[in-house]
């Protein structure tokens with residue numbers, strides 16, 4: 012799907028996240044849906060009438076009439092055969108076309124809902140979203156994705172691949188067969204009534220029972236199977252993904268055979284449940300065949316009397332018999348439609364769960380200070396954090412304020428917009444969990460160099476994710492250019508603030524393309540300049556393909572330092588004026604870290620940068636070094 016198509020399916024709902032019109036309401040697909048149903052119904056009706064006409068023809072032929080008396084029926088049978096064949100072919104073609112179009116729309120729509128509308132940015136993902144395996148593509152990149160923190164990586168991957176795929180069946184395999192069955196059954200009953208009204212009534216009754224009872228049994232069986240298989244399948248996928256991701260470590264620790272045995276057990280458990288459920292589903296299908304057979308016998312039973320006493324020409328007996336058989340063809344698709352309805356609904360439920368607000372602390376709107384049209388004067392960086400400039404007093408949101416933020420649409424933010432944090436308090440583990448941030452005040456202005464140090468687990472990454480607007484703080488306010496960040500369109504925030512996460516992901520493409528993720532419109536020269544400004548010039552010159560060199564899967568062909576510099580170039584090529592770099596020197600030895608920070612200073616030029624680091628090497632040129640301790644910031648000695 013092109014970017015234009017992707018945008019076409021995007022709308023903004025009240026919660027500021029992307030959604031798309033519900034399936035069935037999209038004008039563009041309505042005609043395709045209608046075509047599928049019309050062709051399906053035409054093929055089904057043609058098939059039924061073809062059988063009836065054939066029955067008539069065979070019976071009439073047995074009476075050895077002159078060939079001319081059979082000619083019309085022969086022509087009708089031939090014509091119906093063609094209509095049936097072409098109708099079926101056309102229906103399959105149209106159904107595939109519809110399914111593929113819908114799948115493309117669905118993938119984009121659900122991915123957008125997961126990422127909360129983030130475009131193809133290099134913004135880091137909150138850690139809860141980083142659990143998603145790399146094979147899932149770019150990690151979800153927004154606060155929306157933080158809500159997926161309760162899902163395992165395998166589960167999230169499965170939902171966004173398998174479940175999204177499943178949704179494409181709603182029109183083609185659920186709604187379509189139901190409508191076709193209704194139209195074809197009405198046509199068959201009408202024809203039977205025209206031949207012999209009582210036979211029509213019997214056929215109608217049989218079709219009604221088959222169209223309601225059998226799908227109901229199939230529906231109930233499928234619901235039970237889903238319940239039983241759901242947990243078993245999730246256990247198997249979890250085992251599988253973990254075993255694959257940690258294969259080398261497991262093998263080295265001698266856990267390989269044990270893991271294989273666990274996989275075997277999980278697979279066998281799922282297989283056993285699957286076989287039992289398949290047997291139940293087969294019984295439902297058998298019930299359908301039984302009803303069709305019983306209806307045929309009943310139709311013949313009511314027709315034999317009139318046929319023998321002259322109320323019905325005997326030649327119509329054959330037509331009625333085959334008509335009764337053919338009429339059940341469309342209805343036979345309903346049990347599968349019922350089963351599909353269960354799996355489609357379950358897939359949609361799982362996807363909604365994955366994108367829905369999860370924890371009250373994450374979804375509850377933080378008390379918002381009034382957007383500071385006149386922001387408090389920036390606190391001098393030398394002032395101790397415990398004595399910040401007076402923050403705007405938190406004001407309760409007006410009673411009429413909608414729970415979903417209405418984004419302020421300010422004039423483009425000034426390039427000098429300052430990022431401010433006031434009285435931030437946050438418990439990433441939710442209510443009851445320890446407060447990782449307990450009254451943090453901070454400012455980052457363009458041109459400033461700030462280092463943030465602190466012990467492992469002090470909350471540095473949590474603070475960076477809050478500052479980038481990826482996660483909403485429990486209390487306090489983050490402002491950008493005088494606006495509360497929650498009230499700004501995420502795209503506006505992203506244009507100004509860029510976070511490079513600890514484990515900057517490199518995609519299996521060229522160096523240049525990895526940088527281009529930061530600014531899709533960047534020219535080759537801009538990308539080259541960004542890379543060189545991070546100190547990668549010598550390396551690029553030594554590579555035969557320069558910036559076109561492929562970095563391998565997950566950047567396996569580059570060193571840790573090169574990875575960090577590519578990630579930095581990705582930030583630099585973006586228009587963002589404020590950069591948050593989380594542990595960019597984590598994988599570097601002290602001399603390399605020093606060199607990186609020196610290059611960084613030159614590369615970011617007049618942008619503002621907050622560098623999170625464990626080590627205090629190479630921070631001499633920084634304007635301030637803040638230490639996060641016990642949830643608060645205090646100035647540290649350089």
Ligand SMILES: Nc1ncnc2c1ncn2[C@@H]1O[C@H](COP(=O)(O)OP(=O)(O)OP(=O)(O)O)[C@@H](O)[C@H]1O
Nearest residue numbers: 139160439440447466467468469470471472473474
């Ligand atoms: N989604 C989450 N759910 C529960 N706890 C969380 C979550 N995210 C972070 N935490 C907790 O918050 C604390 C701070 O984590 P954070 O990653 O910010 O530390 P850090 O200072 O960046 O550590 P490091 O230097 O080791 O990367 C940790 O105790 C961590 O367990």
